[in-house]
C-alpha cells in the first residue's frame with residue numbers, strides 16, 4: 001500500500017511563496033476568505049490596519065493581524081520558514097522529523113519541534129468524513145512490549161482503538177484514538193465520532209463491543225483468528241503505523257497528535273491535490289495553542 005502524493009512541488013511552492021510578505025498575504029486571504037467579521041464586536045466593516053495585511057474594525061477599532069487567533073499566533077520566527085514546515089509536513093510521504101527541519105531551515109531543533117506540534121494540531125480529524133460501507137475496528141497496544149492488549153497502561157504503553165474503511169482489497173480511510181480502557185464507552189465514543197451508523201462494522205468478540213450494537217445495527221463480531229488472521233488489512237495498517245511511529249518518535253508521549261498526523265496524511269493520500277492548502281485552511285481556523293498547552 002504505497003501512499004502517493006501528487007501535491008504542490010517544491011518549485012511551485014517557491015513560486016507561490018517567494019518571501020514572508022506573500023505568506024502573510026496568503027494567511028489574510030485564507031482567514032477572511034468568507035468575509036470580515038470583527039472578533040471583538042462582530043461588526044462586518046474594516047479598514048486597513050497598522051500591521052501588514054491586518055484589518056481594523058471600523059466600529060470598535062480593533063486591529064487584527066492575519067496570524068491572530070490562528071495556529072500562527074505569536075509566531076516567533078520568519079513566517080516563510082513556518083510555511084516551509086507546513087509544506088514539508090504535509091507533502092513528505094512519511095512526514096519529517098524536527099531534526100531534519102532544523103537542518104533544512106537553519107532554525108533551532110526545539111523551534112521546529114514546537115511549530116511542528118502546532119501543525120499536527122491542524123491535522124486533527126474534523127469528524128466530517130466518517131467511515132462508510134465496510135468497516136473494521138480493533139484495539140492495539142503501542143509501546144512497551146506491545147503485548148497484552150487491553151492490559152494496564154503506563155507512560156510507556158498506550159491502548160489505541162483503530163478503525164478502517166475497506167475498499168476492495170485495500171483501505172480507503174483510517175482513524176485511531178488513544179483510549180484509557182477498552183470498554184463500551186471508549187470504543188463506542190470512537191465509533192460514533194468516526195463511523196457512519198449504517199456501516200457494516202466487523203470487530204472481534206471482545207465484550208466491550210456488545211453494547212455498541214444498539215447504535216451500530218450492522219455490527220458483527222467474529223473470532224479474531226490466530227494473530228488477527230481474520231483482519232489482515234486492519235493489521236497491516238496497524239503494523240505500518242507502528243513502524244512509522246518507531247522511525248519518527250521514540251516513545252508514546254503525545255501519541256494522539258502523532259496518530260492524527262499519520263491518519264491525516266493517510267486519508268488525504270487518496271485526494272492527492274490540495275493537501276497543503278487544506279492544512280493551511282485548518283491551521284488558520286484552529287485557535288492558537290501555546291507549547292505549554294500542547295505538552296499538557
Ligand SMILES: [Zn+2]
Nearest residue numbers: 038041057060
Ligand atoms: Zn469591532
